[in-house]
Amino acid sequence: MPATNVLEPPCPVPVVLSGFGPVGQEFFNRLRANHHQDFYVAGIRGRADEVMLGPDAKVPERAQWHPLTPIAEFLQRTGALILVQAIPSSLEAHPRALEESITALGRGVHVVSATKNHLLTHWRELEAAAQTGGSRIRISGATGAALPAADLARIGVNGLNARAIRACPNGTSTFVLDRMGRGDSLEDAVKEAHRLGIAESNTSADLSGSDAATKTRLIAGMLWGWDVAKIHVDTETIDENSVRVAGASASSSQRLRAVASASVDQAMKVTVRLELVSSQDPLFHLTGPEKAVTFSCPEAGDITVHGGRSSPAGAGLAMVKDVLNLLPTRTTGFH
Structure with a gap:
């Protein structure tokens, strides 16, 4: 049985963000503003383009982004330990959401997703990929944004x-x-x-x-x-x-x-x-x-x-919360 992929120092932990619409931007801004010591967005994937970032780098203009590459290649180049999905829950985006998740999970990369469609159609396949890679899936953003129902x-x-x-x-x-x-x-x-x-x-x-x-x-x-x-x-x-x-x-x-x-x-x-x-x-x-x-x-x-309440901010915060909960416990007692 594979060991669980536990995040270990050194920090900050590299994260890949897939989707840079209102929800993705909320996630990016709040993670950077409040949790930059522990995590940083090492790469962003748009609809047809992508960009790699350093821990303190600003997001460049879209004209400076590069054409989208296969997700396995991008994960390897960024060294990401977490994939965060904020792409639309649409028929058009469904194949991409599924491929990204299955690939990441199978490689031992944890997935935090606010995207719903692939969860509805391939629940067991995602579970199996996570078992193979010893990775975890968190979906708070897909079940009610800031409401901690998940x-x-x-x-x-x-x-x-x-x-x-x-x-x-x-x-x-x-x-x-x-x-x-x-x-x-x-x-x-x-x-x-x-x-x-x-x-x-x-x-x-x-x-x-x-x-x-x-x-x-x-x-x-x-x-x-x-x-x-x-x-x-x-x-x-x-x-x-x-x-x-x-x-x-x-x-x-x-x-x-x-x-x-x-x-x-x-x-x-x-x-x-x-x-x-x-x-x-x-x-x-x-x-x-x-x-x-x-x-x-x-x-x-x-x-x-x-x-x-439903809002891009609520969904972005839900994904930040899920990412934080993937960080290994560094304290004792009640924490």
Whole structure:
């Protein structure tokens, strides 16, 4: 069995960043500003170009970048011990995200990813590559940005016999439903989400329940060991009919929520349903684009994590957190 690739001094540890859009830039700036003693971005891969960097080097103008090379070659030249993925979760980027992850993991390079698509289609293959290379995968940015739901699923409720998940992991849908409850049309609610920078330009995955189902699938995969690629999904869409329901619920101490659920009693299935929740429900108290996940543990009691608004900053910070947690413990006692 291969030994785990534990990061050791000397520091700073070299990191390769794949994707330099808003999320990738947030990660880069925050890692450099706050954690440059321990890590540095040794290389950045854009859509068709790349650049190598020293520990204190500034990112040059794009005209000075070079054409993209194979990921194995780039990892070798940079000496990276961690690959951070911030490329879009799109069909176009899917083959690249998968190739980068499989290659890195098999070579003993840890992967921190905010990219979702390849996690959904090749969960077991990624797991096998990590076993081969003795490497680790961290996906906080793909399961709810700053909301530490992935950490709870992976270690926080370990041993507590969690039997079910109820979640509102999509901040855009919560924001839109609350605006509709105040009288906005669906179109106006979406426009306001765009104006405030809460929603991406294409909200189809948010309103259809697809994004909430995706995040819940990933959480269930870590919690119960399910093969994420084989989980069945059943979703309900936010539409004009939801305006009527949301408006009626707002006057009776209830709120309409797009609730994603999974349970060991219905293995390998995730549903997203529009539910009226009362003020006793933790999901009632979400405001704006906040998110929440409740883990139902029969003996320990329900455990809910709540907050973590959707934003490039939140996703960037989630990836920084995952990178920091790959650093070997240097203290004793409670730390």
